[in-house]
Amino acid sequence: MSEHEKNTTEKSAVSTKTMDFVVALMFLALGGVVMWDSSRLGSKWGSDGPEAGYFPFYIGLFLCVAAAVNAARAYLGRDLKAASFVSTTALKMVFSVLLPTIFYVLLIDGVGPIPGLGIYVPSVLFIAAFMRWLGRYKWLMAAVVSVGVVVVFFLMFEIWFKVPLPKGPLEAALGLN
């Protein structure tokens, strides 16, 4: 990972070349895992036909070969050297959405002993927060839009299509379960 720091262009968070190489290595490792697990199950011809790992073993093998070529190409390729995979500003933007989204799913699901809040309440919070901080809307506007959207979803899923979604303490308190 030392190549990250050495990156010459200031604004680039990571070069395409580095990223390409790292991803190829990850696929190489994944291919190895697939081959290893397949040979554990038996990747040969058993008494009654092909064993469970027969087909996946070759999948893992092909994955390794293709990934090795990709890694070599990324390593040798010169044209990509200067190209940026993602600039720091773009990366910040991506994380400013990705992290709240992860937090949103955590709120739905709950963490360890803390129970989740169901899908509706976190959705209101998520949409409102997104509008407030990334869209710079007033709180009132954010509240109206987020509650409105989620009420429509509630009617659509719970009432019209009868597809139950996860619910939390608020829905229980309101008797909507």
Add this chain to the structure above:
Amino acid sequence: MEEINSLMHGFSIALTPYNMGLMFVGVTLGVLIGVLPGLGGANGVAILLPLTFTMNPTSAIIMLSCIYWGALFGGAITSILFNIPGEPWSVATTFDGYPMAQRGRAGEALTAAFTSSFIGALVAVLVITFAAPTVAKFAIQFGPKEFFAVYLLTFCSFVGMTKAPPFKTITAMMFGFALAAVGLDTVTGQLRLTFGHMELLKGFDFLIAVIGLFGIGEILLTLEEGLAFKGTKSKINVRIVIETWKQLPKYWKTMIRSSVIGCWMGITPGGATPASFMGYGVAKSMSPNGKNFGNGEMEGVIAPEVAAHAAGTSALLPMLTLGIPGSPTAAVLLGGLLVWGLQPGPMLFVEQKDFVWGLIASMYLGNIVGLIVVLTTVPLFAAILRVPFSIVAPVILVICAIGAYTVHSSMFDVWLMLVFGVIGYVFKKLDYPLAPLVLALVLGDRAEDAFRQAMLGSGGEMSTFFSNGLVGGITTLALAMLFWAPVRGLLDTFKPKADRS
């Protein structure tokens, strides 16, 4: 003429008020999906699929396929008005569509795009109507080895035909196969690649992968490019539509060329996106107006739209007749068939006549409905695009989360969707194609079953794939497609080096 009778029977099924209503709903939803970033044909259909679990299969597929047609139409709206392709297959439409709109000819460009889409689809549906029963009749004699050879051809043509680097295509595909192998092996009852995690017992559902890869991944990419949509205004009225229609017949040569390209690319799994580029490229080099392409030439809108829609539609032919989808969206529809308890493949044409011909008839009707809907509602959808991204994006993320949850009512799937979202983002940026990954994930188990049965039949001899003319021919063709690509790829790798030294 058997096809005509079957088709008429199909119309009698599709033309009920209920099914016609579903067509309007489907097309409208589809156009909406097509214009919104982060929602596309494949993940849009995947998200809505759980809502159809209780419907009868024919009505369900009519609605879902209409969502697909709607998405194919809708992609053009954003391309022309905003220079932002709503779908990957409408990238080529921006080349001449947006310049036309900038000169105040947006109405003409939109009319030309929609009408061309309709013509492309119509040609493809005609091909399906008359070719599909024959292909199915032929395929019904296929055994496991023939099926495996066809799967092989499908995947090898991906390697040979996509623009992505061939080894990246292979990597994406093998990754898909590896994900498909995870879970309980139904033949031996052993657990594969689960490493003791019970959540992985059932394996990865490709619907979750599709929602994450195309939905979350797309949102992340769009964010990078900034949040503002700057668009031109459009006016469509009857006069503009009629004026444009009068001009269209003179481009018949382009339409025929693009239809042929589209149908070919759709049936072999090239898909709509490469078809649209190829249609544009061929028109540019063969048309007398070729020099003007890129400056707002109507022919430059017609060519990619005809090809994309022909490809998108004809992608259903192999799905119906062989159970092999020609595009990610067709793959999702195939997943639907399995959920509704239908076995895709040639037997569909024998056992589920109502379903098959109802669907084919609905393709004619759905595209007529689609043309009417898009021509009349463009201002509405253009207004939706003016809703700021900071409202649209969180709503779409919530929709994706709900969609992923409803597939199996499992929170684990929502987490998986996020992981696939990040994978989709990285894949797109590094030129790894997503379509082969999705198709391998869908077809992995079936390809493996065919392979195992073929191997059992021959006692483990690979030569079984060359044991008769048919299977040998398909296998040879597949290998030719496969080996053409790496050779090309290696040449590309060493060329720049040679130039430097």
